[in-house]
Every structure is written in C-alpha cells, then in structure tokens.
Amino acid sequence: xxxxALRGLPRGTFALAAVRLMIYLGVQAAYFIGxxxxxxxxxxxxxxxxAGAVGFFNLFIIIGNAAGGSLLDLRxxxxxxxxxxxxxxxxxxxxxxxxxxxxxxxxxxxxxGFATGLSFAYLSSYPAYLSDDADVLNRVNALLSVVSxxxxxxxxxxxxxxxxxxxxxxxxxxxxxxxVAAAIPAVALxxxxxxxxxxxxxxxxxxxxxxxxxxxxVASGTFADSARTVFSVPSLALLFWVGVLAYAGYGAFDxxxxxxxxxxxxxxxxxxxxLSSAAGVGSVIGxxxxxxxxxxxxxxxxxxxxxxxxxTACVLYVGTPYxxxxxxxxxxxxxxxxxxxPLQNTLVQIHAPLTLxxxxxxxxxxxxxxxxxxPLFAAPVLADLFGVQAVLVGASCLVLFVxxxxxxxxxxKIARIVADET
Numbered sequence: 001x002x003x004x005a006l007r008g009l010p011r012g013t014f015a016l017a018a019v020r021l022m023i024y025l026g027v028q029a030a031y032f033i034g035x036x037x038x039x040x041x042x043x044x045x046x047x048x049x050x051a052g053a054v055g056f057f058n059l060f061i062i063i064g065n066a067a068g069g070s071l072l073d074l075r076x077x078x079x080x081x082x083x084x085x086x087x088x089x090x091x092x093x094x095x096x097x098x099x100x101x102x103x104x105x106x107x108x109x110x111x112x113g114f115a116t117g118l119s120f121a122y123l124s125s126y127p128a129y130l131s132d133d134a135d136v137l138n139r140v141n142a143l144l145s146v147v148s149x150x151x152x153x154x155x156x157x158x159x160x161x162x163x164x165x166x167x168x169x170x171x172x173x174x175x176x177x178x179x180v181a182a183a184i185p186a187v188a189l190x191x192x193x194x195x196x197x198x199x200x201x202x203x204x205x206x207x208x209x210x211x212x213x214x215x216x217x218v219a220s221g222t223f224a225d226s227a228r229t230v231f232s233v234p235s236l237a238l239l240f241w242v243g244v245l246a247y248a249g250y251g252a253f254d255x256x257x258x259x260x261x262x263x264x265x266x267x268x269x270x271x272x273x274x275l276s277s278a279a280g281v282g283s284v285i286g287x288x289x290x291x292x293x294x295x296x297x298x299x300x301x302x303x304x305x306x307x308x309x310x311x312t313a314c315v316l317y318v319g320t321p322y323x324x325x326x327x328x329x330x331x332x333x334x335x336x337x338x339x340x341x342p343l344q345n346t347l348v349q350i351h352a353p354l355t356l357x358x359x360x361x362x363x364x365x366x367x368x369x370x371x372x373x374x375p376l377f378a379a380p381v382l383a384d385l386f387g388v389q390a391v392l393v394g395a396s397c398l399v400l401f402v403x404x405x406x407x408x409x410x411x412x413k414i415a416r417i418v419a420d421e422t
Contacts, residue, residue, distance in 0.1 A: 009136065009139060009140060009143070010130040010131045010136065010140070010192075011130075011192050012129075012188065012189050012192030013140055013143065014185075015185040015186070015187075015188035015192070016122060016126050017143055017144060017147045018147075018182070018185035019122055019185050020119075020122045020123055020148060021147040021150065022178040023085075023119045023122065023182055024119070024123075024151040025155045025158075026178040026179060027112075027116050027155070028152050028155025028156055028159070028280075029155040029156065029158050029159035029162070029174055030092065030112065030159065030171045030174070030175040031116075032156050032272060032276055033162070033168055033171050033269075033272065033273060034095075034171035034172050035053055035057065035105060035109050035112070036050065036053065036054070036258050037163060037168050037258070037272055038105055038168040039053055039105055040258040040262065040269070043100070043101070043102055043105070045105075047256070047379075047380040047383060047384075050255045050258065050259075051255035051377070053105060053106050053109040054109075054255050055377075056106055056109040056110040056113060057109045057110070058369045059110070059113065060109075060113030060114040061117040061120075061365075062366045062370060063113075064114035064115065064116060064117020064118045065121075065361070065365045065366065065369070066366060067114075067117070068084065068118040069125070069359045069360075070359055071083060071118075071358075072358035073355060073356060073359055076194060077126070077129065077194055078194055080121060081186050081190060084118040084121075085179050085182055085186065087114065088115040088175070089176045091112050091114075091115045092172040092173065092175045092179065093172075093176050095111075095112075095172045096172065100169055105169075112172075117365075120361070120365060123144050123345065124345050124361040124364075125349075125357045125358045125361050127140040127345070128349045128354055129192070130192065130193070134295065134298065134350055137350065138290070138291070138295070138342065141341070141342035141345045141346045142287050142290040142291035142293075144345075145286075145287030145290065145338055146284055146288055146291075146338075148287075149280050149282075149286070149334065149337075149338045150280065152277075153278075153279075153284060154280065156276035156277050156280075157274065157277045159171045159174075160269070160272065161273075162174060163270070164270060168269075226356050226359035226360045226363050227363050229352060230363045230364065233352075234413070234417050235300055235347060235351055235417045236348065236351050236352065238300050238413070238414070239300060239303070239347060239348065240364055242303075243367065244367045244371040246311075246402050246403065247368045247371040248398065253395065255379050256379055256383055256388045256391060257392070260392060264388060265321060265322075265323055266321075267323060275323075275326060275327060275330050276330070278327050278330040278331050279330040279331070282330065282331040282334025282335035282337075282338065283334035283337055285335050286335035286336060286338025286340075287338035287339065287341070289335075289339060290338065290339040290342045290343060299347070299418045300347065300414060300418065301407065301418050302343060304403035304406055304414075306343070307340060307399065307403040308403045310336040310340065310400075311398070311400025311402075311403075312332075313333035313335075314392075314399055314400070315329075315396045316329035316332065317330055317332075317396070318392035318396060319389075348360065348361060348364060379391055379395075
C-alpha cells in the first residue's frame with residue numbers, strides 16, 4: 001500500500017523527507033529527554049519549573065516559526081535552510097558548555113524552541129514548492145508525517161538510551177549532529193524548491209493552486225496579510241479555531257505528563273522514551289493510511305472526526321494507573337495524530353497563496369502553540385488541587401468534545417466548506 005502511494009511523487013520529495021526526518025529526530029530525542037527528563041529526574045525540578053520550560057519552548061517555537069515563515073517567503077528556501085540548520089546545530093552545541101541547572105535548562109528550552117520553530121516550514125510549507133496538485137500534496141504531506149512520526153517513535157527511544165549511560169544533556173549532541181548531516185539532502189531539496197519558486201513567481205506570483213478566495217495582492221503581502229488570509233478563507237478560519245481549542249486541551253499534558261509517569265504509573269525515566277515511541281509507532285501507521293485517503297474525504301469534517309478520535313485515545317492514555325493502558329492509548333493517539341497532520345497541512349496548502357504560505361502557516365502554528373501555552377499557567381495549580389491524573393483526564397475530554405460540538409453546532413457552515421473543497 002505504502003509503496004504504491006509513493007509512486008509518481010515529484011522530484012525533491014525524498015530529499016525533503018530526509019531533511020525533515022533528521023531535524024525532527026533530534027528534536028524528539030532532545031526535547032523530551034534532554035529538557036523535560038533532565039528537569040524531572042536529574043534536577044528534581046518543581047511542577048512550575050517544568051511548566052516554565054514547556055512555556056519557553058512553545059513561546060519560542062511561535063517566534064521561530066514566525067521568523068522562519070517570513071524568511072522563507074521573502075528570502076527563499078536557500079536562506080531559510082542555511083539559517084535553520086545553523087541555529088539548530090549551534091543551540092545544541094552551546095548546551096554542552098554550561099552547568100546543568102534549572103536556569104540553564106530553561107534558557108536551553110527557549111533557544112531550542114526557536115530552532116525548532118524555524119524548521120516547521122519543512123513540514124507545513126515546502127510541499128507546496130514541489131507540487132500544486134491536491135492529490136499529490138496529500139501524498140507528499142502523508143509521507144512527511146510518516147517520517148515525522150518515525151522520528152517520534154525512534155527519537156525518544158534513542159534519547160532514553162543516551163540518558164541511560166550519559167548525562168541527559170548529552171542528548172543534544174545527537175540533535176546537533178543530525179542538524180549538520182541534514183545539509184546533505186538539503187542540497188537536492190533546494191535545487192528543486194528554488195526552481196519552483198522562481199517559476200511560480202514568474203508565472204503568476206501566487207501559485208496555480210491558490211484558492212479563489214485568497215484576498216489581496218499576495219505577492220507583496222506582509223505578515224498582517226497572512227492573518228487576513230487565514231480569517232477571510234472559511235476553511236482556514238475553521239481549521240485555525242478548531243485547532244486552537246483542541247491544542248488548549250493538549251497544553252495541560254506537557255508540564256504534567258512526566259509527573260504522571262513518575263507518580264501515577266510509577267515508572268523510570270526510560271519509560272518516557274518507550275511510551276513516546278509507542279505514539280510514534282501509531283503515528284507512522286496513521287500517516288501511512290492517510291496516503292490512501294480518497295480526495296473526496298480531504299476536508300475539514302474528516303479532520304474534526306480525527307481530532308475527536310485523538311481525544312478518545314487521550315482518555316485511555318491517562319485514565320488509568322496501568323502502563324499497558326497507557327501504551328495502548330499512546331498507540332491509538334499516535335494513529336489519529338498521524339492522520340490529522342497531513343490532512344491539516346494539505347488543506348492549508350490548497351487554500352493559501354504560495355508567496356504567503358510560510359507566513360500563513362506561522363499564523364496557524366502561532367495559534368496552536370499559543371493555545372498550548374495558556375494551560376501551562378493553570379495546570380500546576382489545578383494539579384495541586386485535583387491531582388495530576390484528574391487534570392489530564394479533563395484536558396483529554398476537552399480535546400474530545402470540542403470537534404464534536406463544532407460538528408453539531410456548525411453543520412451548515414461545515415457542509416458549505418466541504419462542498420467547496422470537493
């Protein structure tokens with residue numbers, strides 16, 4: 001099934017997949033083990049410190065994502081790639097020369113978040129430089145989700161192995177080495193992406209696949225134009241707000257998840273890697289299945305159903321004190337998430353102008369990550385009042401019920417959007 005779906009993909013696709021895999025593999029190993037694991041197990045940091053690290057990480061992802069989107073749109077893939085790989089490698093190396101303290105880990109969380117945000121464009125924007133055909137875009141995005149979720153599966157496990165024999169901050173050496181190695185496939189990617197950028201700018205300045213609903217003179221658009229594009233195109237606006245509300249539920253997980261492992265499941269630090277890897281296995285399966293989704297189902301209704309399934313899996317994941325249930329929940333959560341990401345990215349790429357796509361994705365991701373930051377301030381307080389597990393179950397229910405409420409309360413609007421998309 002996967003092999004047949006890979007046939008006929010445009011040139012540059014596999015180079016893009018390789019760049020994404022290398023960068024994200026380092027992120028997955030270093031963030032969960034190198035930052036959260038270091039704070040929880042090595043430094044015995046408080047819940048507020050862990051929440052602060054997650055908050056800095058997400059805040060600087062937003063900043064890096066905005067900077068990366070603008071850099072890609074205005075200066076092109078070559079400059080964007082050079083800056084992204086350099087910052088990722090430099091940030092990882094710098095952490096090796098400072099003492100392992102809570103303050104330094106919080107600082108590292110900010111710097112690494114900025115580097116991670118810069119790299120998001122490889123997943124969300126670069127496919128549009130390779131094709132403007134919706135069916136091809138869906139398959140390219142699904143392939144990128146397969147490799148991204150392979151990184152989710154392998155990265156924490158590698159980080160866990162490194163942390164088992166070395167100080168956990170050494171995980172960042174692995175991340176930095178991968179950022180340097182990513183320059184090799186980036187050469188082939190840039191050759192194709194720069195050619196497509198020049199060709200499309202010369203032809204119409206926006207890309208042949210741009211939705212007729214996209215407003216304004218996009219060739220000279222600013223970041224504000226990107227925000228106007230998001231909120232003036234019904235499908236993009238709906239994607240934005242449903243994603244924001246769902247991510248608000250996920251926001252409680254980051255500062256409390258490691259405490260759930262330690263205090264409720266009562267497992268060692270290595271299990272942070274194993275359980276995250278289980279989610280990665282499910283995500284690879286979900287992304288592979290997404291490559292076979294018929295064109296008529298590439299729409300916002302399918303997306304909301306999948307988000308609701310994510311919420312159901314979250315309840316299973318955190319609803320019991322049993323590792324076997326947590327493992328099953330992670331597998332199912334990963335499968336739903338693996339299908340959500342390519343579908344969401346395809347819908348954005350279909351409706352957003354190429355010359356604003358990096359900044360449109362910055363707006364979308366700023367909303368998603370910003371929504372994830374907000375609960376960080378409430379989660380530690382609520383955990384003290386009601387317990388870690390109770391807060392995680394409540395957050396899971398939010399992820400489950402938000403898309404269901406939207407599908408019930410916005411039936412007419414969703415039907416019109418789906419009709420336009422198909």
